[in-house]
Amino acid sequence: MQHRITIEGSAQAFVSHSGQSALDAMVGRPSALEVGCRSGGCGVCRVEVLSGSFARGEMSAEQISAECRSRGIALACRVFPNSDLHLRPLGKRVGKGCTPNADVAELLRSLTRIARCGDHRSEPGACT
Numbered sequence: 001m002q003h004r005i006t007i008e009g010s011a012q013a014f015v016s017h018s019g020q021s022a023l024d025a026m027v028g029r030p031s032a033l034e035v036g037c038r039s040g041g042c043g044v045c046r047v048e049v050l051s052g053s054f055a056r057g058e059m060s061a062e063q064i065s066a067e068c069r070s071r072g073i074a075l076a077c078r079v080f081p082n083s084d085l086h087l088r089p090l091g092k093r094v095g096k097g098c099t100p101n102a103d104v105a106e107l108l109r110s111l112t113r114i115a116r117c118g119d120h121r122s123e124p125g126a127c128t
């Protein structure tokens, strides 16, 4: 069975064949999605699924948190369409309303401390 895959902000359409991931349907053709490990580990193919249904292959929990999953965010290399799909490319960006993974969250806390206190070594609450 074939499904049509479209990308937000692009006039391009791709066709996925039975058992083929959304990303694999695009490989070899210019698209808005980056191609990395193709095994759900690196996160460069992160997308928000705006419409359509799909089965999820195994994805790194570091790249896709439970909150991300609940918001329809997935890795295109591990998205197997069950219908036509419309995708929003996110890449390494975190999706709207999706909590960053632990490393990004810690970086944001550090940047906040620097902005507030001027010293990345300051403990949270040590300055106002």
Ligand code: FES
Residues within 6 Å of the ligand: 023, 034, 035, 036, 037, 038, 039, 040, 041, 042, 043, 044, 045, 046, 075, 076, 077, 078
């Ligand atoms: S290409 Fe690496 S997670 Fe999809």
